[in-house]
Amino acid sequence: MSSEIYASPDHEAFRAAVRRFVEDELAPRAREFDANGKIDKSLYRKMGELGMLGIRYDPRWGGAGLDWSYTTVMFEELARADNAGVTMGISVHTDMATPSLHQFGSDELRERWLVPAIKGELVSAIGVTEPDAGSDVAGIKTRAVRDGDDWVINGSKIYITNAATADFICLLAVTDPSAGYGGFSQIIVPTDAKGFSYQLLDKIGNRGSDTGLLFFEDVRVPVTNTIGDVGRGFQQQMMQFQDERLVACVSSNAASLALWEKTRTWCHERKLFGKTLAKMQVTQFKMVELMARLTADRELVHACVRKRMRNEDATLEISMAKLLVGRTCRVVADECIQLHGGFGYMTESAAGRAFVDSRLISIGGGADEVMIQYMAKMLGF
Amino acid sequence: MKILVPIKRVPDPQTNISVKGDGTGIVTDNVKFVINPFCEIALEEALRIKEQQGGAEVVLVSIGQKVAQEQLRTGLAMGADRAILVLSDDELDAATTAALLAKLVDQEKPELVLAGKQAIDDDANQTGQILASMLDWPQATFASKVEFSGDKKDVTVTREVDGGLETVAFTLPGVITTDLRLNEPRYASLPGIMKARKKELKEIPLAELGVDAKPRVKTHKVSPPPKRAAGRKVETVQELVNLLHTEAKLI
Numbered sequence: 001m002s003s004e005i006y007a008s009p010d011h012e013a014f015r016a017a018v019r020r021f022v023e024d025e026l027a028p029r030a031r032e033f034d035a036n037g038k039i040d041k042s043l044y045r046k047m048g049e050l051g052m053l054g055i056r057y058d059p060r061w062g063g064a065g066l067d068w069s070y071t072t073v074m075f076e077e078l079a080r081a082d083n084a085g086v087t088m089g090i091s092v093h094t095d096m097a098t099p100s101l102h103q104f105g106s107d108e109l110r111e112r113w114l115v116p117a118i119k120g121e122l123v124s125a126i127g128v129t130e131p132d133a134g135s136d137v138a139g140i141k142t143r144a145v146r147d148g149d150d151w152v153i154n155g156s157k158i159y160i161t162n163a164a165t166a167d168f169i170c171l172l173a174v175t176d177p178s179a180g181y182g183g184f185s186q187i188i189v190p191t192d193a194k195g196f197s198y199q200l201l202d203k204i205g206n207r208g209s210d211t212g213l214l215f216f217e218d219v220r221v222p223v224t225n226t227i228g229d230v231g232r233g234f235q236q237q238m239m240q241f242q243d244e245r246l247v248a249c250v251s252s253n254a255a256s257l258a259l260w261e262k263t264r265t266w267c268h269e270r271k272l273f274g275k276t277l278a279k280m281q282v283t284q285f286k287m288v289e290l291m292a293r294l295t296a297d298r299e300l301v302h303a304c305v306r307k308r309m310r311n312e313d314a315t316l317e318i319s320m321a322k323l324l325v326g327r328t329c330r331v332v333a334d335e336c337i338q339l340h341g342g343f344g345y346m347t348e349s350a351a352g353r354a355f356v357d358s359r360l361i362s363i364g365g366g367a368d369e370v371m372i373q374y375m376a377k378m379l380g381f
Numbered sequence: 382m383k384i385l386v387p388i389k390r391v392p393d394p395q396t397n398i399s400v401k402g403d404g405t406g407i408v409t410d411n412v413k414f415v416i417n418p419f420c421e422i423a424l425e426e427a428l429r430i431k432e433q434q435g436g437a438e439v440v441l442v443s444i445g446q447k448v449a450q451e452q453l454r455t456g457l458a459m460g461a462d463r464a465i466l467v468l469s470d471d472e473l474d475a476a477t478t479a480a481l482l483a484k485l486v487d488q489e490k491p492e493l494v495l496a497g498k499q500a501i502d503d504d505a506n507q508t509g510q511i512l513a514s515m516l517d518w519p520q521a522t523f524a525s526k527v528e529f530s531g532d533k534k535d536v537t538v539t540r541e542v543d544g545g546l547e548t549v550a551f552t553l554p555g556v557i558t559t560d561l562r563l564n565e566p567r568y569a570s571l572p573g574i575m576k577a578r579k580k581e582l583k584e585i586p587l588a589e590l591g592v593d594a595k596p597r598v599k600t601h602k603v604s605p606p607p608k609r610a611a612g613r614k615v616e617t618v619q620e621l622v623n624l625l626h627t628e629a630k631l632i
Contacts, residue, residue, distance in 0.1 A: 009451045010574050013458050016415075017568040051571025064571045 005302055005309070006069045014070060017050055018077040026081035033208040037200065039086045041123060041165050044093070048120025053094055057102050061110050062118040068308040071095065072250050079254035082350060084357035085208030087251050092161040093117065096244040097124035097170045100186050100236045104228030113168055113188055125166035126244075127157040127189070127214055128237060134159075135370035137172070138234065142216060144173040144187055146223060151175075151187055153195075153219040163198045163212025166191055171216075172237050175230055184233035188225040195219040205356030242318055245365045246308060249301045249321045252361045256325075256332045257294055259354050260287070263336040270341075277339060286335050293328045300324065316378045319371045326361035326368065333358045382437040382533060382553075384427040385491040387482055388420040388456055390449040391502040404602040416452045419497025422559045425566040426527055427495045428460045434533060438462050440489060444469055444481055450582060457577035458569035464580070465489075469587040474598040479511035484590045486516060491554070493536075498523050498558040509558035519551035523560040 006015075025043055026033075033039050047053050055070045057063025064070070071094075078087045101114050116122040133139035142155025153173060160169075169189045176183035189196065195217040203211055228236050264287060267277040277283045300321045307314040333354035337344035344351040362368045392398060393413040401408055416424070424441070431437040441456045441464040443449040453464040467481055486494065494513075499506035513520035521538035525546070528537045537550045541560050569577075587594055615621045625632045 009454055010578070012451070013455050013569050013574050013577075014571055016455075017570065017574075020568050049570055050568055051574075055571065064575055066571070066575075070571070 005305055006073050011069065011073050014051075015073045015077055018052065018074050019080065021046065021050055021052075022077055022081045026078075026083065026086060030081060030083040030086070030208065033083055033086050037207060038165055038210040039089055039208060044120035044123055046120070047090070048118060052090075053120055054118030055094070057098075057114070057118060061102070061114045063102075068246075068305045071247065072302075072305050075247060075251040076254040079251055079258050082258075083208040084252075084255060084353070085206035087255070088206055088360075089162050089165065089209040091244075091247045091251060092126060093124050095247040096240065097126035097162075097166075099243050100170060100227050100240045101188070103239070104186075104232070104236055105188075106224065108224065109188060109227065122167040123162055123165045125160050125162040125169045126240075127160055127169045127171040129157060129159050131156065131158050135367045137237065138181065138184075140172060140174060140184075142171070142173045143177075144171075144175050144185065146175070147220075149223055150220045151223055151225070153187070153189065153216045153221065155216050157214040157216075159201065160198075160212055160214050161209050163214060164200060164210040169214065170227065170240075172233050175233070179231060181234050182231045184237070185230050186227040186233040186236055187221060188227065189216070189219060189221055193219050193221060204359070205353065206360060241365060242313075242315060243308075245322045246301075246304055246314070246318050248361060248365055249297075249304065249318065249325045252329050252358060253294065253297050253301050253325050255354065256329045256358070257298070259336050259350055260290055260294060260332060262350050263287070263339055266340060283339065286339070290332050290335055294332065297321070297325050297328050316375060319366075319375050319378075322361065322365065323368055323371060323375075326358075329354070329358035329361055382430070382434060382493065383489065383491040384430060384437060384439050385442060385482075385486060385489055385494045386420070386424050386427050386439060386456070386461065387442045387444075387478075387494070387496050387508070388424060388452055389417040389497070389500045389502075390414050390443060390445055390452045391417045391500055394418060394501055400603050400605045404604055406600070406603050414448070414452065416455060417497055417500045417502070419499060419501070419559055419561070421497075421566040422561070422563050423495040423497050423557075424456055424459060424461060425564045426524075426557075426559060427493075428567070429564065430493075430495075430527070430529070431460070434529070440465065440491065442467065442482065442485055444473060444478055444587070446470055447584075453582055454577050455569055457580045457582070458573040459567060460573060462580065464582045466582065466584045467587055467590065468584055469594065471594065471596070472600070473594060474596055475505045475507035476511055476597055477592065477594050478508050479515055480592045481587070481590055481594075482508070482512050483515040484592055486512075493553060494518075494556045496556065496558050498560055509556050513556040516554075516556070519555040520557070521549050521551065521555065522558040524557050525560050525562050527557060527563070 051064050052074055054063030055066050059065045081087055098117055117124055128137060130140045130142060144151040144153045168191060171187045171189045172184055173187055174183055175185040196219050197215045198212045200210060200212045267283050270277045304314045304317045304321050333351060336351040337355050340349055340351045343349050346352055393415045396412055399408045427439045431439055439461040441453050441461045443453050444467040449466055453466055457464055496509045509522060510520060523540045524538045525541045526539035535550060535552050537548060538557055540547045
């Protein structure tokens with residue numbers, strides 16, 4: 001396996017720290033978080049203390065100034081939390097809602113929002129998708145109109161992770177409807193702002209995360225809350241999406257590998273007609289096929305990570321990885337349920353949960369079909 | 382206050398250990414190594430003392446091969462100030478380890494040596510005691526609670542003994558060895574890991590310390606515990622009693 005991307009003792013030490021945190025704080029409470037529909041928010045402070053929330057961010061803002069290899073280590077270990085929703089909530093905070101703020105935000109904005117986000121004192125959400133615009137991001141309607149030194153925001157966002165937990169939202173809004181792709185801006189909106197409200201949604205999977213509808217009714221925030229330049233929001237968001245997709249690939253591939261291992265253990269224990277499932281050739285054929293696919297995916301994901309470690313653009317590779325990883329996760333979950341039999345159909349079973357959790361990978365962060373269109377362009381069509 | 386914390390590199394207690402075919406030791410290929418859990422507790426206690434008292438320095442020592450750097454780096458990442466690695470390729474017994482530590486105590490002049498009560502690999506439970514005796518220092522072993530006096534000159538240690546708790550006290554300098562329930566060691570944080578890169582890790586070849594490292598203890602054979610045989614079901618109580626008489630010879 002391509003362990004060379006994170007073979008140093010420092011990686012090992014960080015892996016051990018995250019593993020212990022996951023084993024002590026997250027895994028034992030995994031079903032509690034499902035029942036509550038969200039993580040215990042106080043755990044963010046512990047993650048902040050461990051340095052999990054600012055791995056690639058500048059030490060000036062409290063980050064560790066490290067590269068993607070450490071992010072990979074963290075999300076591989078978080079897969080052991082046995083709760084895809086919780087992992088997703090954390091990844092939204094670390095790699096989907098804050099990268100633009102870190103890269104393009106003013107010093108004042110970073111001091112006010114990024115520093116406490118890295119400490120785990122504040123939790124963030126990313127507000128892009130709308131009832132009428134998902135993977136076609138440019139179709140969003142939420143409008144921010146300038147009034148003196150303020151933006152006045154009206155509109156709604158849907159399927160927003162961390163809807164109830166978030167203290168602030170990295171919002172994508174239309175600031176100039178006549179300017180095409182130059183008419184969008186990323187704006188920090190605190191969730192205690194007047195005129196902001198949310199409503200939780202009930203999902204089939206990822207139940208350990210709070211997903212909701214957000215409403216903005218004459219929400220006023222200072223124009224200085226704009227991340228980067230006014231009118232550059234669309235382009236900045238597209239860059240932010242790359243990290244989002246890669247994190248999704250790392251964590252869902254790791255979660256699938258963990259499920260495969262759990263299923264192998266099950267197959268060694270479960271007896272049918274006097275012998276274990278593991279001894280049956282049909283089981284072995286299935287499990288080997290699955291591991292071959294998981295290993296191939298993992299290598300591709302690591303190739304993406306390597307490119308990002310060198311700060312190279314990996315849009316095409318990451319899009320390809322997401323396409324394959326999303327499909328493999330579904331196949332693995334499906335086959336693992338089958339091997340678990342009746343128990344696999346219970347929510348108690350990791351296979352059963354993976355079956356519904358994994359379905360999101362091919363939709364979130366850009367649906368497969370839309371991504372394929374982009375890839376076709378990149379490949380000369 | 383300066384606190385010296387010896388730490389030992391041992392196989393991860395979570396791994397399955399297998400014995401080498403020739404009985405000379407355990408198979409170490411592909412085995413993960415960690416800081417001995419009791420040493421980790423000692424380090425945690427040292428760090429807490431440092432945090433409470435301010436101004437204390439925590440110095441780590443390990444004796445072993447160059448790879449023990451990994452465990453020292455982890456200890457530095459947890460918050461220790463600097464580390465010393467005494468390089469040796471040989472397996473050392475408790476008396477030799479204690480003699481080497483005594484030498485380092487002469488050089489470093491700590492007020493306190495905080496060590497684990499034993500290492501989980503050989504379970505000797507002797508190093509701290511021998512060290513205290515060599516230094517002619519007081520010792521408090523199996524500590525489950527450590528408290529300092531206001532002037533930081535005296536320390537009161539609660540020890541877990543059969544059937545209760547024993548409280549002992551001494552005036553520094555001294556040796557304390559830690560029991561399992563003293564504390565819960567912290568995680569090494571990512572910022573801590575980054576800081577550890579810049580901390581001093583001094584290597585000293587064993588020969589430079591002028592200690593006779595000739596082993597006094599020889600391991601003749603290492604063998605795995607016998608495999609548990611499968612149980613057997615009997616039909617009647619009478620049959621069980623008979624077997625206890627005739628086969629197990631317990632009655």
